[in-house]
Amino acid sequence: MKRFPKYIKLGMVSSMLLILSACSDSDNDLPEVTPPPTPEPVIYSFEVSVTNLTYAQPLSPIAVVLHDEGNLFSLGETASEALEIMAEGGDNSELLALSVALATGSSEDVLMPGTSTMVEVMIEDMMPSNISLATMLVNTNDAFTGVNARSIADLAVGESISLLTSSYDAGTEANSEMMGTIPGQADGGEGYNAERDDVLDMVTMHSGVVSVDDGLTSSVLTQAHKFDNPTMRVVITRTQ
């Protein structure tokens, strides 16, 4: 939205030029030739409202990506390094830099349980086909939730899509729940580590955290960190 006033100014300048050229033509009898108007850039704008539905799993800054092709993740396939970096440490910068991204947005802060935030994302001159979201459940080894290439091609201005999301396991780090392995407040441990030591180096549904209260003696997590699906509510509204 920051750049929006620029377009208004540009539009004003071009209409003034039109008036000026019309004046200069008024002295002769030649038929008036109106130059083709400078096309106004068409803006497609989306508001993405996100609510954290968990009890004690803050969500890392929400990455929002508009794209025509590709996926941020695919169930049953190996996670990209960009996804691994987000899912293990909450850093979404590599996801936002993906080459398929036509436009991106991100919330600034960690989204605490029970709270909501809004991310705005906009693009000029082309209606994007898909929207994707991704965010880490920070009191886990490599759990994340999100929206995977949801079609918005037919979304009219003012229309919304409401979704409840499930949680996934990036498959890039073992769910040891051990001290030093979890970046969230529950541990303050390590985030991204390039080593892949999960039982399965593939994206699957997350099986939930076990916690010390539910039989994993070495876990730094407690019953408070358990979660079930869905973990996030998402409302995508096309505003322009």
Place this chain on the structure above:
Amino acid sequence: MKGKLLTLSALMALSPLTMAQQLEVTVTNLTNGIHYTPLVVTAHTDAVSLFTLGESASAELQAMAEGGDISGLVTVLGDASADVVENPAGGLLAPAASTTAMLDTDDANMYLSVAGMMLPTNDGFVALNSWPIPTEAGTYTVYLNAYDAGTEANDEIINGGGASGTPGIPVAPGGDGGTGATGVTSTEANEMVHVHRGALGDDDPAGGKSDLDNTVHRWLNPVAKVTVVVM
């Protein structure tokens, strides 16, 4: 008169209510550490179903849920003129793996069902139950939950027990099961087919209550994705 009959049969062939269909059914195992035994994929009428939630499992469902044996279900479905594909994966469907079954359905078989046992569990199974097959061509996605047949106590002891009525879990196909568990429970209070409450597991591979690993063999719903392409 002849022309009229032809028109009528042409109309019947177009009627969406009783149209034979071609389906491509892809099942993806979404879990971290649970294998699925050979799946049964079937299109059938509304006169038959694999199970009803809140009712007792049939002996055929029990055999599938406790030991992965789908032969009884296939026989029942065959008797009901269902279209059946057995074991499209050619064995176990591993975590994160997919398998595809092609199904040519007969006129009246307008419901799709899929089922397979979840290993390692006592009598847990994944299922799609009598899903109405859309008449319109397209690609449809359904997410499946895990069910408990209600026929065996979830003791979580891996002892090779797969026959109906035999306690215990046949095997942990990932080779990641434990031994020497004392058992999580010896009773099955809800003897009806119900939504599985999930596995407990423990962190002691050589003892404890459970032979399951609590960081590997738990799950949350949904546990499978079914993509149906109606041709």
